[in-house]
Amino acid sequence: xxxxxxxxxxxxxxxxxxxxxxxxxxxxxxxxxxxxxxxxxxxxxxxxxxxxxxxxxxxxxxxxxxxxxxxxxxxxxxxxxxxxxxxxxxxxxxxxxxxxxxxxxxxxxxxxxxxxxxxxxxxxxxxxxxxxxxxxxxxxxxxxxxxxxxxxxxxxxxxxxxxxxxxxxxxxxxxxxxxxxxxxxxxxxxxxxxxxxxxxxxxxxxxxxxxxxxxxxxxxxxxxxxx
Numbered sequence: 698x699x700x701x702x703x704x705x706x707x708x709x710x711x712x713x714x715x716x717x718x719x720x721x722x723x724x725x726x727x728x729x730x731x732x733x734x735x736x737x738x739x740x741x742x743x744x745x746x747x748x749x750x751x752x753x754x755x756x757x758x759x760x761x762x763x764x765x766x767x768x769x770x771x772x773x774x775x776x777x778x779x780x781x782x783x784x785x786x787x788x789x790x791x792x793x794x795x796x797x798x799x800x801x802x803x804x805x806x807x808x809x810x811x812x813x814x815x816x817x818x819x820x821x822x823x824x825x826x827x828x829x830x831x832x833x834x835x836x837x838x839x840x841x842x843x844x845x846x847x848x849x850x851x852x853x854x855x856x857x858x859x860x861x862x863x864x865x866x867x868x869x870x871x872x873x874x875x876x877x878x879x880x881x882x883x884x885x886x887x888x889x890x891x892x893x894x895x896x897x898x899x900x901x902x903x904x905x906x907x908x909x910x911x912x913x914x915x916x917x918x919x920x921x922x923x924x
Contacts, residue, residue: 800888815851860915
């Protein structure tokens with residue numbers, strides 16, 4: 698018959714349950730937990746570095762502010778364009794500061810032969826004055842300087858170009874003797890408009906050449922020859 702284990706044998710601890718084994722297990726467990734925690738932290742850091750930062754969507758206020766700024770810029774630009782258009786219709790480019798409705802004292806430099814040589818061509822009528830020639834080169838019914846409604850190009854002593862009617866008729870009305878050499882005539886220029894679609898001629902046999910800038914147009918009155 699087999700002998701049963703003695704009570705003393707039952708109370709003896711097993712090798713796996715020895716105090717030394719328990720101590721080793723206790724030391725190993727915290728190390729394993731710490732290693733896992735460190736690995737998890739490293740993984741989180743790598744994940745956070747690999748992900749691009751999120752961009753916040755612009756707020757409604759920012760979008761509204763950008764829209765209002767764009768509209769303001771457009772309004773300013775359109776206003777400047779219309780302002781310049783109005784300015785160019787009232788002011789001549791070649792005579793800065795001259796404007797419609799103004800009366801200026803001008804001193805014109807001419808020679809007696811200019812009465813038949815100077816002329817302009819355009820289909821535009823400004824009030825009751827016009828060039829002596831149409832844009833196609835055919836003359837108006839009244840196209841000579843003997844008519845006080847026919848305009849011609851002139852230069853002031855400051856080399857300011859303008860178009861005007863009435864120089865020769867005003868001198869004749871005052872019974873002023875016209876010199877045979879170059880002279881200057883001081884007149885009141887009543888500015889009535891501005892022309893750009895116009896061509897000028899400085900010699901009787903020359904062709905009409907278009908101007909590149911707007912020119913003041915008016916009537917010369919009370920002309921005298923300074924002495």
